[in-house]
Amino acid sequence: MRTVRRWAAETAGGLPAGFWYLWTGTLINRIGSFVLILLSVYLTHERHFTPTFAGLVIGLWGAGGALGTLLGGVLADRWGRKPTYLTFLYTSAALMLALGFAQSAPIVAGTVFVLGMAAEGSRPAMSALMIDIVGPHERLRAFSLNYWVINLGFAFSAIAAGALASVDYLLIFIGDAATTAAAATVVAIKVRDTHRSTRAPRPAAPTPAAGSLFSVFTDRVFLGFFACNLLLALVFMQHISTLPLAMAADGLSTGTYGLVIALNGILIVAGQLFVPKLLRHLPRAHALALGAVLVGVGFALTAFAGTAWFYAISVVIWTLGEMADAPSKSALLADLSPSWMRGRYQGASSLAWSMASFGAPIIGAAVQQHLGNATLWLGCLVVSLIVAAGHLLMAPAREHRVVELRAAEAVAPAI
Known part of the structure; x- marks a missing residue:
């Protein structure tokens, strides 16, 4: 019992x-978060739109999200973390309800x-707010x-x-709006806002950041991270695009794919709380490199998989x-991230996932179709090893930046 209490204190205590x-x-x-999970099913089965239109609508969510993360990051720095977060979240709730009652295709898409x-x-503002609140x-x-809690x-x-949709699809929109x-x-x-006016004194930081979003993309250290x-x-995004196609080609059902991919969430929920202790004494670059290697090895094993249990092993590894x-x-x-630009850096970083959400299915499907499964999955290993090497090679410049930023902001904190 004492061991459990000590583990709980080490994991969650003192925050x-x-x-x-x-x-x-x-x-x-x-x-x-019901709507995005069932949006394509709702559009095709309940509203009887075509699969092509449903795919377009999902793409529009991603396109809007890419723009939203950049806008949210700028507003979080200029206007404030909390007002930006609340404005976007309450707006999301209202739009969820509106989508539930939308009828025509143009209105649904817009x-x-x-x-x-x-x-x-809302995400860059939330991340920036959390960074402000929690010490380095x-x-x-x-x-x-x-x-862990997201998963x-x-x-x-x-x-x-699924349970709500079986009663009435409108309930997923009402429930999503209410919880948002x-x-x-x-x-x-x-939660109090942590952001002060951008007119507050800023430290002489070692980044090229002059306050604009464009300046984030001239930061070479950040670009390497990006x-x-x-x-x-x-x-990573191959798990929802080409992985189900590979399993189907091996004669495995969509239900089997669902069970195999569910291991991802189960493992994260069961094990993520132990990760901080395991990584505490591991240099950050080594942790990132290890993560990249494991992701690459896990996806590479898919090239040799043919049964559900083998696919399950690959999912566990990545x-x-x-x-x-x-x-x-x-x-x-x-x-x-310089403290007065945390929102912009969070928004710019999120853009990588928006780009991957759009590009991964296209690139993966093209490689899979024209070069074969083995090339796709072994190619994933090669890319992951490049990422691992990048983390190790860039580590000195990154850690030097961290030390300089902390020293500069200790003299003249911006927030």
């Missing part, structure tokens, strides 16, 4: 109350595009806990969404890589 209110808001929001902007636009040495734990909420919402508004209300009441993030995301990569990467991005 600020503001973090836990953000954590609670994330849990509430993710538990009710609503989804704006909804994607609002839903994804506790961020790995904080991001691990946040990553826990998603696992619940995936089950609940509830999450915003928790933050509105319990490139690694994008390449690994292109590999999930372990994801668990090492995600919190370490989030903590690194937090440390590489």
Whole structure:
């Protein structure tokens, strides 16, 4: 019992109350994230739109999200973390309801595009707010806990969404809107904004950041991080695009794919809380490199898979890589971001996942069709090894940047 208490204290103890209110808001929001899970099914089966139109609408969500993350990042820095977060979240709730009652194809498409902007636009502000609240040495734990609760909420919402839709599809829109508004209300009441005016004195930071979003993309240290993030995301997103096609080609049903891919969420929920302790004494670059290698090896094994259990082993391996990569990467991005530009850096970083969501299915399907499964999956290993090498090679410049930023901001903190 004493061991359990010690583990709980090491995992979750000592974090600020503001973090836990953000954590609670994330849990509430993710538990009710019904709409995106069933949107394509709703459009084709309930509304009888064509699969092509449904695919276009899902793409519009991603396109809106790419724009929203950049806009949300800028507003988080200029206007404030909390007002940006609340505005986007309450707007998302209203648009969820509107989408549930939308009838014509143009209105559905336009609503989804704006909804994607609002839903994804809240994320940079939320991340920047959490970074402001949690000290540098506790961020790995904080991001691990946040990553864990996102997956826990998603696992619940995936089950609940099907149950609600079986009664009435309108309930998934009402439920999503209600939980989104509830999450915003928790933050509105319990979390104070951490952002001061951009007119506040700024330290002489060692980045080229002059305050604009464009300046983020002239930061060479960040661009190296962004490139690694994008390449690994292109590999990781194959699990929802080409992996089901590979399993189908081996005669496995969609139900089997669902069971195999469910291992990803189960492992994260069961094991993510142990990750901070395992990674605590591992240099950050080594943790990121290890994560990339495991992701690559896991997907490479798919080239040799032909049975459900073999596919399951590959999922377990790349999930372990994801668990090492995600919190370490989030903590690194937090440390590489000047405090007065955290929103912009979070938004710019999220763009990598938006790009991967669009590009991974196209690239993966083309390789799979023209060069074969083995080339696709072994290619994933090659890309992942390049990412691992990139993390190791860029580590000195990154850590030098972190030290300089902390020293500069200790003299003249911006927030």
